[in-house]
Amino acid sequence: MNAIEWKGKLSAIRDSFSVSITKEPAENPEALELHFLGRKGELALLLRDLKDIPLEERKPLGALGNTAKQEMEAKLAELKGATGAAGPAVKAGIDLTLPGWPFPKGSLHPLTHTMNRLAEGFLKLGFTMADGPLIEDDYHNFEALNFPPFHPARDMQDTFYVDAKDSGGKSLLLRTQTSGVQIRSMEKQDPPLRVFHTGRVFRSEAVDASHSFAFHQIEGLYVDKGVSMADLKWTVDTFIKDLFGSAVKTRFNPSYFPFVEPGAEVDMSCIFCKSAAGRCPVCKGTGWLEMLGAGVVHPNVLKACKYDPEKWSGFAFGAGIERFAMLLYGISDMRMLYENDLRILKQVQ
Numbered sequence: 001m002n003a004i005e006w007k008g009k010l011s012a013i014r015d016s017f018s019v020s021i022t023k024e025p026a027e028n029p030e031a032l033e034l035h036f037l038g039r040k041g042e043l044a045l046l047l048r049d050l051k052d053i054p055l056e057e058r059k060p061l062g063a064l065g066n067t068a069k070q071e072m073e074a075k076l077a078e079l080k081g082a083t084g085a086a087g088p089a090v091k092a093g094i095d096l097t098l099p100g101w102p103f104p105k106g107s108l109h110p111l112t113h114t115m116n117r118l119a120e121g122f123l124k125l126g127f128t129m130a131d132g133p134l135i136e137d138d139y140h141n142f143e144a145l146n147f148p149p150f151h152p153a154r155d156m157q158d159t160f161y162v163d164a165k166d167s168g169g170k171s172l173l174l175r176t177q178t179s180g181v182q183i184r185s186m187e188k189q190d191p192p193l194r195v196f197h198t199g200r201v202f203r204s205e206a207v208d209a210s211h212s213f214a215f216h217q218i219e220g221l222y223v224d225k226g227v228s229m230a231d232l233k234w235t236v237d238t239f240i241k242d243l244f245g246s247a248v249k250t251r252f253n254p255s256y257f258p259f260v261e262p263g264a265e266v267d268m269s270c271i272f273c274k275s276a277a278g279r280c281p282v283c284k285g286t287g288w289l290e291m292l293g294a295g296v297v298h299p300n301v302l303k304a305c306k307y308d309p310e311k312w313s314g315f316a317f318g319a320g321i322e323r324f325a326m327l328l329y330g331i332s333d334m335r336m337l338y339e340n341d342l343r344i345l346k347q348v349q
């Protein structure tokens, strides 16, 4: 090969390199590098051919070859940088090495998540989901639940009355408890019946760490032949263990709610004070946490719904969902659940 032929070959390699490097979509830079600059690449082989050319002509040709090599290396480095991210973006002057905009994933609110967990548990136990209105009438919220007008137990649940012109003469109020859903379910369906409901309730309460004018409850009702306190105890114990683990214990204390007889308040053994009994701030050292109200459905309630109390019996229970959520997520102040603080909201993923 003489010097002219060598120069011709060099320029052919450069042309073919320029075509390859500007292709769209871009070629793999490593493959191009191997093809042109590798040990057996086109340029390397051509440079090796220099040895056949007379010494005096070899020097300028060598310089030309090296310049070509440097240019190719620079272009390849550029291509590597660009394809390492996204070719067109780099060409458009966008710096892909900058950190991206945060795009946080949304998650369920701890209360929604708690309601879903409770719902899952009751669906597994064969309960179906029931519903009822937030603006309720006095009959469903109180009277059919065995709270006659002026019954003192109404005072425990002071509420917001609604002044509506089209109420059809009914006294309307923001429901104080989900127990009205028991009545609505029994009105709709003949026994046997097994339902639960989760939803918002309202009371005329001053807001503090454990009270709010709006909060959430879960309500359950099971009516069949021969349903007893024993069925209630098993059901409550099962769902509490499902949520808080099989090591927790439950206990029933006698209590009064007009729509159940006997009525009970159910406690769960404190999940925080295993080793610090006597000093635990959550259960105040008692070792027990009050979790729900429950009991055997009062015959007057069954009668109001045209269920024959001689034939059917049932149990009912109701609990505050905030309480469950606070214990499940270790939240000490109920208000935190409504403030949309991301540190609280992010606890559920």
Ligand code: DAH
Residues within 6 Å of the ligand: 176, 177, 178, 179, 219, 220, 257, 259, 260, 292, 293, 294, 295, 316, 317, 318, 319
């Ligand atoms: N509705 C009651 C309350 O808000 C809670 C309750 C107690 C519900 C006993 C029940 C029950 O179904 O049987 O205080």
